[in-house]
Amino acid sequence: MNPVLKLLIEGGQLSTAQMAVVAGLSEADVNKHLEQLKKDKIFLGWRPVLDLSREAVAGAAVRAVIEVRITPERGGGFNRLSERLSHFDEVESCYLMSGSYDLLIFITGPSLQKVASFVSEKLSTLEGVLSTSTHFMLRSYKEGGFLIDAPEQASGRLKVAP
């Protein structure tokens, strides 16, 4: 496996310089590997993991999860409509699911009204969308692997141990 991909999968927070030291490569080599992973569409890009509830302005953003039932199309299945939906800027992530609905969509908007109007005006009105069920997120306990508001714990390890 690509050595840089291994480190990315590990989920650490290493800079490219640190990745280079860990993998025993030059930083230029790490960047080359990253470029290759981008070309292969494996590495799509960096995104910060933020807890916006701590930031007054951005914290007003509303996040919702929408369960969507759609009609599959002959020849295209669920893909054409799913791809079309995914293009909306409001849509952060979109997944085809097994179970009682077809798509699970994560969206973000500046206010409850904006999200509601996106659902009622853009999403529900698309041909092929049979129904939507919108759930607004009230509070986040974990984001992208990070615990929110968990008390910081000093390492309980002794400084020297046999």
Next chain:
Amino acid sequence: MKKNIARHVVSLPKSGIRDFFEIVSKMKDVISLGIGEPDFDTPWHIREAAIYALEKGKTHYTSNLGTIELRREICKYVEKNYAVSYKPETDVIITVGVSEAIDLALRALINPGDGVLFHEPCYVSYSPSIALAFGEAIPIVTRAQDGFSLNVEDIAKAWKPNCKVLMMNLPCNPTGGTCDLERLQAIAKFAVEKDLIILSDEIYSELVYDGIHTSIASLPGMKERTLFLHGFSKAFAMTGFRIGYACGHPDLIEAMMKIHQYSMLCAPILAQEAALEALLHGEDGMKVMRDQYHRRRDLVVRRFREAGLSCHLPKAAFYAFPNIVATGVSERDFSFGLLEAEKVAVVPGTAFGQSGTGFVRASFATSYEQLIEACDRIERYTQNLASKRRT
């Protein structure tokens, strides 16, 4: 009060780690490569199993041998991974860490003056545990050029007619030394010839990066004379749970149980419940940790060599054991100097026996970021020592 302390306790040497710990613990912002335990927290599903057990009122004594459910799973795990089969009813005892199992085994086997062979450098408790059981501790040398593996020729050199037990810790703390099949077979043959009982502490056996681990207990004719010792601390990051176990001949397990029932009664039930969860569902998480240790090992050994330190490639465990003789200072001066100048803690090799002279132990059970910074500082420190020597 001092005059009342038993002579064999008074004569125990002070741990070489203890005084170092006292100094390090008072310092701030130290990067410690002196810690002999995983940096990973115990995986959540294992901790959660302990919480659930507490909620369910599992707060009572267990059988002296440990819960039968845990003993059954241990037997399955040992058979699958070490190719030795044991009976959960009679051949296994759960202990408070492997340390207790070693203590029980030595006390159960040793008559005053019996010889106990053990290889050095080794875990800090081996020699004192032998002394506390009134045995004669007889060290066997291992060498860096040999990857600190164990050779039958060296065992034979150290052997004396009073020898009854051979203690082995492969993979080894502090050296990461292992033993290939050929060497193990030669050791097994010698053990049969000299009628030695083997205490095989295999606590690091899941954390092998090169080659395959073989337990000496799995070799023909060796199960009967080997006590297989293992635990959950290293592979499953469960040091604080203090759960170890011993598998062996029912007569020896029975004898160990006699001591255990009067001194410890049983290992804590919550920790036993957590250990059961580790065996049932912990293997994937363990492999993730092992892969990361593997990458850290490669990083640290490469950086030590770049810093001018001779360092063998440890095939297992999470310790590098570089030779610091080229720096022109002793292992003790190197460690204290590094701590003072660069705030990096490593442990002088002599804490693990006299054959650790000229070495230091650096644990890589810490994050990449800390390791990179520590290696940068060690390189700067060795360069400063080199330039001082030139002037």
